[in-house]
Amino acid sequence: MRITRKEFMASAAAFAVSPMLAEDGRKLKTPLMLDTKRMAIWDGPGIRTTFFVKGCPLKCIWCHNPESIKSEAQWARFQHLCKHHEKCTMDESTCPTRALKLYGKPMTIDDIVAKALEDKPFYDESGGGVTLSGGEPLFFWEWAAGLFKAFKAAGLHTCLDTSLYAPPAAIDAMLPVTDMWLPDYKADDDSLHVKYTGVSNKIVRRNLERLVAAKAKMEVRCLVVPGCTDGEEVSARHAYLKSIGIPEASIVDLKYYDYARSKYLALGMKDTMPPNR
Template sequence: MIFFPGQNMMPDSGTITRIQRFSTGDGPGIRSTVFLKGCNLHCSWCHNPETISPEKGQRMFYAELCRGCGSCRSAGICPNGALEFVGSELSPAETAGILSEDAPFYANSGGGVTFSGGEPLLQAEYVRATAALLKEKGIHIAVDTAACTAYSAFERLNPVTDLYLVDLKGIEETACREKTGADLKLVLENIRKLTDAGKTVELRLPVIPGYSDTAEYMERAAALISALRVESVTLLPFHRLGAPKYRALGLEYEYQTVPGVERSLLERLSRAFQWQTVKF
């Protein structure tokens, strides 16, 4: 079940694209994932391109669903789902209220709430305020981040965050910066600071065809990660589910014809991690 918030302009609010309820892939147990809008990277394989721009009410037009009925002109909506405006504002209290509705599911499954994006640390104060309200109810908090921001943002979130899911975008400085815009040195420094502070960190490695889908890459990744005190490693397989979003936004998609990654490849690549717990 996915909740799409309406426009609600309030001070001290955050900009999000949606809240996905009953999620099982963004941390332990049954969770609600809040997708925040705005990202400081430009990963060419991104499957949520609508979260990159911080723009509120960003227009997405799915031409293949348009019947030319004109409802969008007369009523401002499309009965066929061809027109969508993403990026709405919610206050921390409003967000926490929505997320708290599923507290029994979190408690019974060992789940909770995950803040994702986009890059949630770009809206650190909104995340902190919302998470603080949820922590008052004993709800587990995870933050899914690329960790490519000043550590001061983490310092705001550390007191209310139980788990960091860090997406490691690359293992070589130049290639990582060219492909994603990420500063690998900064990312690794932030991971070390988080573990030094006693925070639980799980690393997530995207498996991207032609970039990070070889045994050699994973062996180098395993060597790099062995020096980090992380809880586990998750391999994230590339898929093309985000392709329609690129068309709806009028953007080119580099991976339009690239097939998704098969589980058999993930199984082979996971063998590089002899000393880490690997998930996929």
């Protein structure tokens, strides 16, 4: 579904004045949604629907979804598609070449659950379900816990794709409603982790160990970025993960691709381009 700038501003304003509230009445940090991927087969077991939130506290130099870093909505202009029409309205719905794209649109929890249930027969047949990704879902952990409670009430299997850069309360809130965790372990050397993501890995390690102690089901993803997290970093990550009780079969090395370069340019992020493949 396409949305005009006017429609977006109206819906975003309505979303802002009708925030989700915690049980104690506090206003929750609530994300804009970035995308919905149906029939996903790489984001957990079976056939799944993956929902992407917008907003992340990390600044990974290789980020495959740079549009997910900032929490606020962003317009992107893909110059290779733009025909520079003299009457350009900066309106996604009327751009004939689809050179304009709006990243970040409001969705309520009820809307998300309804969208997920559209493919429930496929989940039931394949052992699939729903996955929350981003961005960083735990950046909005109270909201995410509420969403997962709604998913579980609807009989859906839940997966969480996360960097695990979050406070202990976030892990405690998500454990009862998360069937499978898909954490990233970006770098074992803390100095490299800081260099390439902007934050220390100490919080990530603490949360990994918390998940192991809780006997949470997980598959840890280790992205292998040439010149950044390859070589000895690969074996170091495996060694640490196995040392805390994660079996080798639950550790997956992922190959890096630089397919996101056009998105960096479209968003005007020329000074933060990802490494070449």
